[in-house]
Amino acid sequence: MSDSKFAQQGMSFRESVEHMVDHAIGIMGLDAGMGNAMKVCQSVVQVSFPVEINGKAEIFTGWRATHSDHRLPSKGGIRYAPIVDQDEVEALAALMTYKCAIVDVPFGGSKGGLVIDPKKYERHHLEAITRRFARELINKGYLSPSQNVPAPDMGTGPQEMGWMVDTYKQMFPNDINYMGALTGKPVEHGGVRGRNEATGRGVQYALRELFRHPEEIKRAGLSGSLSGKRVIVQGLGNVGYHAAHFLETEDDCLITTIIERDGAIINEDGLNVGAVRQHIVESGGVKGFPGAEYLEDGIKALERECDILIPAALEGVITTENAPRIQASLIAEAANGPITFEADRILRERGVEIIPDAYCNAGGVIVSYFEWIRNLNHVRFGRLDKRFHEARGQHVIDAIEQATDTKVPEHIVKELARGADEFDLVRSGLDDSMRLALQEIIRTRNTNPKIDDYRMAAYVIAIEKVSRHYRDIGF
Template sequence: MAVEQEPTFRESVDLMVDRALATMDLDAGTQQAIKSCNSVIQIRFPVKIKGEIEVFTGWRAVHSNHRLPVKGGIRYASYADQDEVEALAALMTYKCAIVDVPFGGSKGALQIDPSKYDRDALEQITRRFTLELVRKGYLSPSENVPAPDVGTGQREMAWMADTYKHLHPEDINYMACVTGKPVNHGGIRGRVEATGRGVEYALQEFFRHPADVGHAGMSGTLEGKRIIVQGLGNVGYHAAKFLSEDDGALITAIIERDGALINDKGLKVEAVYQYIQEHGTIKGYPDASFEADGKVVLEKSCDILIPAALEGQITVENAARIDTKLIAEAANGPVTFGADAILRERGITIMPDAYVNAGGVTVSYFEWIRNISHIRFGRMQRRQDEMRGHQIANLLEEVTGFSISDKVKKDVTSGASEVDLVRSGLDDTMRLAYQSMREKMLENGRVNDLRTAAYVVALEKVSRSYLDIGVY
């Protein structure tokens, strides 16, 4: 199969869903209802920038509103198109279901290269895009809640929230109209690194199951495992940083747009990141060899490959040359449908994007709950927990006759902060989601890979809304 003959991103998602549906007993009508994209809007709007009028094109798709609000990021990218937006919206539906986040799936995009515009121009464009989305019913705290994605971040989310507030000054829940905001403007601590942290928690859970690790041709823990990361953006940077610093893994290569850095003894992720921030490139970074053709480094031998850039990076053209034991899809759709079949036939374990990439929407859910409830997590119980800790520490000293060290006492008596609770909730979510996929593989003889198991878990949950409640 030639690369150009591969299905589109949207078709690829549907084909992977079809593979899961083939193991289930759902009637054809329900299957079609679940797979269909409910609605998609294309918006064209003019903005005057430095005296010149430019017309921009954007989209917002709602794949399924079996749960409200629907949830999904908005990306700014020159390559964005409707097919991609619909595919990503579908992934959001399944992603939320896998990790038990009670949202439907949505996604948005603006066809723009943000690097070509200054801050003021981007603010104008973002506020106008938000105005169009709100007017057409595609952005609100109760119906459709965007988040950051490729090319957007906290700044853009703050602009969107402020625009919505001015359009609906009576809505006391206006902060919940988007997630991924700055902490000082309704955001939640731990959201920026949430997707990367979720990748770490997903891999930690995988390595808690020796049978799964052995099936992937490995043993032991994450410590010392050779990892290649493609993309040192928000997701790739945090995943690589946490895996190397917390788990002792070796980041042996980092692939960026302008090439790749290689050091078999392990790269210092923070140093690489700071170098990129200062120089705008990885070229010239010391303490590593440079490879101009970054795509070739995807094929370098490693234990774990983490594609954290864009979709369609591992295709039928290079799948046969991928030399890894485990792929953790930190990006959306980095492995095409055709490549997925080749990799599975070769015995390479794939942890699917719909699970591995779900840390962002999980913590977005926590942020949305925080905004709706109008109270930060831990505010009412933290000091009570600290007081109880002091009582336990004092009791232990009294009963044993020994003094507890200041360090141990501090650990025992410290109440959980908001970020502690966010990380705890994310860790629990990623653990339980992996366990549900694993159990599905054990109980269903027709499900023999994690991607199919993930979709079966999601489809069972979504189908209950269609069959039990009648969401048609």
């Protein structure tokens, strides 16, 4: 959603982020100079360039913003959307700074965007546009393994990242670290297994960790485990699909409602997320999905009763207009800025608990960090010690069998004698990062009497870490 549309519902996305930061700064008693230095976007570049499409030149405009380079490289996705603008890019860059700090990823914050509807272009045209955009960013110092590392965002994916990293390689053929110039690449071209699902998987891990704290889920009027919890998901793109799929298949949640561009489908007994995704691919929307009630005004489905609401699409879908009617007990912000600043206040006053976007959807940047490390190390995770741990596991099994004169069951043998591969290690690192970050957020909320929600706890943590760097190292 563009700032102009956002403004019709209250303050803009950028203003919303800045208000959160101001509130956190006030709670911390940070001096005004430090606060202003942290809020300002350090640099932003706008590029406009022509690309020949079907014999005619089309002009494309894009941006790349660096909010902070207190840690290098600066990190953040590139989105392709017809409604992207500079203010949105700058707001998202700021959010990336705080997001990286919250989950202890040593990056600064950056973001990029190109005004384009990728669905309107054939593959070879999209490749030409993407490669030209990459060249513009590279020439201006906004794309490199050491300074600024983009990743996928809305409207982009491994394909676009692959084109961009190949463009960088062509321009710098002697840079042996060229693969680290972008993350979210195809696995065959330097990516890591698990990156494509990382943000959605991170949402699942965030919810799992929250449900390990009975006193915390009690705040939302919930109890027990994730099993059987009724979930509404808005947006079945990459993030929403993976979050919903994993919650359904691994945690036994009931995905009762799925909201898409053309409406919503509802089944209180639970929807098959994989089947819904396939239906969308084949038909272009959720309408007509068998065994479900169809609601043409999909946005109204946000107001249906559920345990957990997962907005996983655009900014500003929950506003002052519909916030009073939201019936979810818990909201997990899989998208960036799905709740406006004013709506957030209404929901909190009504007792709705919110897992904030700055933490909840950080899975993507966490696994991007792992991919970047892998690219710079030039060796896949697990290559050096996988067989060693398999052999050690087998020795343990042999020792047990000799000591007990009993055969160890085959399913236990398979687990003990299996060394972790790259996929296992990526998942483990993501799980650990999400768990530790939420534990710190909960601890901060419960020990600071001025904080009464997870969002402000997360911002206080982020600003404390970034301001500490400024104090210790200098501006």
